Each structure stands twice: as C-alpha cells, then as structure tokens.
Amino acid sequence: MFTILVVEDDTNTRKLMAAVLTRYGYEPVTAGDGQEALAILDKTHIDLILLDVMMPRMDGYEFTNTLRKAGCMLPILMVTARETTEDKKRGFIIGADDYMVKPIELDELLMRVRALLRRANIEATHKLTH
Numbered sequence: 001m002f003t004i005l006v007v008e009d010d011t012n013t014r015k016l017m018a019a020v021l022t023r024y025g026y027e028p029v030t031a032g033d034g035q036e037a038l039a040i041l042d043k044t045h046i047d048l049i050l051l052d053v054m055m056p057r058m059d060g061y062e063f064t065n066t067l068r069k070a071g072c073m074l075p076i077l078m079v080t081a082r083e084t085t086e087d088k089k090r091g092f093i094i095g096a097d098d099y100m101v102k103p104i105e106l107d108e109l110l111m112r113v114r115a116l117l118r119r120a121n122i123e124a125t126h127k128l129t130h
Contacts, residue, residue, distance in 0.1 A: 002047040003044070003047050004026050004027070004048045004049070005028075005030075005037060005040060005048070008030070009032050011032075020110070033055040033057045034059060034060065034062060035057045037051075038063070046074060047074070049077070050077050053080035053087070054080065054081065061091065074120075075116040076096050077099070077109075078091045080101065098112050
C-alpha cells in the first residue's frame with residue numbers, strides 16, 4: 001500500500017482528498033501546512049506528496065524547495081488554485097513533478113498519482129546489469 005501525504009490548509013479539501021485516496025487503496029496522511037508536513041516526514045514513510053501552494057506558515061513553494069535542497073526526491077504533485085504560467089513554471093523549477101489547477105477532477109488526480117508512483121517505482125528499482 002502506498003502512503004500519500006496530503007498537505008492542504010482547507011479542511012474540507014484535505015478530508016475529501018483523503019477519503020478518495022482511501023477509497024482507491026492508498027493510505028493518506030494529512031497535514032495543514034508545510035511545517036506540519038515536514039514533521040510528519042521526519043517520522044513517517046511517505047511515497048508521494050499532494051501539495052497545496054497557498055498555505056499559512058510555510059507555503060508549497062517553500063516546502064518543495066526545502067525538500068529538494070535536503071536531497072529528498074519524493075514525487076510531489078502540486079494541487080493549487082494558482083493557475084498562471086508563471087506559477088506553474090515556479091513550481092516546476094523548484095522541483096514539483098506535476099501540477100494541477102483547482103478545481104480538480106478526482107479521476108484525473110488519481111491518474112496522475114498512479115503515473116507518478118509508477119515512475120518513482122521504476123526509477124527506484126531500475127538497475128543496470130551486465
């Protein structure tokens with residue numbers, strides 16, 4: 001079972017995402033902002049992060065930048081209302097693996113989660129043999 005960290009400051013959105021992930025066989029862990037998420041990462045194995053951008057205390061850009069500078073390469077899917085090309089560009093430059101603009105289609109979210117997990121698993125298990 002894959003464990004997915006949902007980092008979202010809106011309680012209803014966070015609960016909805018967690019419920020959908022549970023329904024489709026994932027184990028969601030939730031956080032209300034980037035600081036809370038960092039504390040969870042210190043003690044919990046996570047396979048993928050669903051990340052809002054606009055949050056109190058530590059926003060999604062700062063959170064992603066902190067992880068990438070620390071060498072953490074967990075897949076990150078930004079899910080945000082920030083929709084300009086510049087917002088998306090900033091997200092990808094600092095290290096997001098994918099980016100969705102709210103409101104989201106839950107089926108599309110699940111497809112992107114599956115794709116990111118598949119790529120991360122292939123990368124993690126790929127070995128050269130002679």
